[in-house]
Amino acid sequence: MTESDLHLDVDLDEDFEPEDLEGPKPVATVGDPVLVVDDLHVVYRVFGGKAKQIAAKGADNVREAQAPKRSFLRRLVSSTSQHVGAVSEVHAVRGISFVARHGESIGIVGINGSGKSTLLRAITGLIPPKSGGVYVAGEPALLGVNAALMPQLSGERNIWIGGLALGLTPKQVEERFDEVVEFADIGDFVYMPMKTYSSGMGARLRFAISSAATPDILMIDEALATGDAAFKARSKVRIDEVRKNAGTIFLVSHSISTVEAMCTRVLWVHQGQLVMDGSTDEVLGEYRKFVRAHRAANSSARAGGVGPRARRKKKQD
């Protein structure tokens, strides 16, 4: 097992459940620009571990990374610095620019660790950029099941905290409370601490809370990856509803079929850079080829066949 194997868990169409997501293909009626991303760079510090050589070198493909040979002394120094002053900077987004317009549904695809979620959070304004800028009309909001609430508190408290954090007034929270509970379908569990919830219940409640407010620009992070088929269908209805009001949608998902069903335009991010930006069919076509090729290479490597490492060795000879 090499590290690169871990980076490649992408849902291909093999895992696709088309019955969950059927419906007419989205059509964009494109309007004025609502979001301009200008040469965005996001760097964040990571404590507790030195960056692997691969990340520091910024190899353009994770599979080609290999630690260089180092002298005993340098290894000694670096093994100490793993524990003292172990800070590294991760340059997660490296210079992305694009313009999004009213009415577009934009999917962001890329393998694990390519910077999709960071990009999404940066354009929502949640992670400050190191350089470059994000210009936006109105207030974007992130709709996600990862939104961390307080697990030790009851669902009821969490609905209040989440609603108020989203900028609702106490009166609005009260009005939408029943609706949120009903949508999350958790019944009396709403009075129990959230840590006692099953993962599906927690995800449903978080999704319900974060969709209680209707923003101008909606960012969705993996929201459709959790929950059973019925919940997926329900959340798609909800997102469609929000989309009608919101105008512009960004969607990050590992499931290619979800992106295909919901987006009119796709950005392909690889190692923090935009490698393709175009219509859904065009980009997903290429992206599928890329993921399939990786999968094939992976399985042949496991079977003892010619893996990328072996292939590189041959090249060197």
Add this chain to the structure above:
Amino acid sequence: MTTDTTTGAASGDRGKPGPDRDPLRPPEPIVPGTTSQERQAIAKQYGLQQMGVRPPLGRYIRDVASRWAFIRVLGTATAYSKNQNNYLGQLWAVLNPILNAAIYILIFGILLGTTRGLDNAISFIVIGTFLYRFFEQSVHAGSRSIAQKTNLIRSLHFPRAVLPIAQVVSLLTTLVPALLVMCAIVLLSGLLPAYPMEHITWSWLLLPVIVALMWIFNTGVAFMVARAVAITPDLDNIIGFVLRLVMYGSGVIFPVTHYVDNLPEGVQGVVGAILEYQPIGVFLYVARSILTQEPSFPQDPVMWVWAAGWAVVAFVVGFIIFWRGEERYGRD
């Protein structure tokens, strides 16, 4: 409405891979079709606002004030969640400071006898430990309010000053019942044979005022440490030691000013003044002067002025320090 400014989408063609591309490699990064100036011009033309920039101070203050309901709910919920994983539940909010005070009374009041010269050692130590605990916990909670809430910060939009404020509010809610117990202990200590009677006087009504001033002061300090620890997490380890130094230097469990007389004469004046007029010393002096009839703690309006001054200065300075880092929280 589609004008020729749709360069974002159009630039996709540049990334179009040739048919001979290695399928294992992604296409080369695309070169945007517009320059940075052009993009900024588009943003300006359509009146788009830049994200992630620190708002002006006035607007920031209004933003924070408009989130008061959020602060209150977050604060009370945090306070409640701290003591819900055991049988006695919320009773611990009161039992904890009592046990804390009991240990100091046992060691410093009875065994070491450091409180000689005071009429009522128990009320001296109880007032000191209960109120110092409020400060100490505010600093700790404030220091973690940003650093340990990265997930929340990266998920939702709100002025980040909400977090340290809510932490101190949460401590204030647990302090209120503890203060009632503190007053009861002060009264009961007067019933012990060796101690003089403590009386409830009109000055007891001033207790909420000094607690409010302390609350403002603590929030200001929480702002400062919140930013410091968010940027440099190592400082979290230092804070515990600084707080211990402050505790022994503020006469929380013994009258520290008595020991100044043992110092060389040259430094007595300076050290004495610092110990007397440093914020925690001032707050404890005022609280003791209004709750007890201790002869060495007479009512003193000058000390009230110092208390109010420290509260305002700490809050204003802390708030500005915190605001100046607003655009950095969440990245580090």
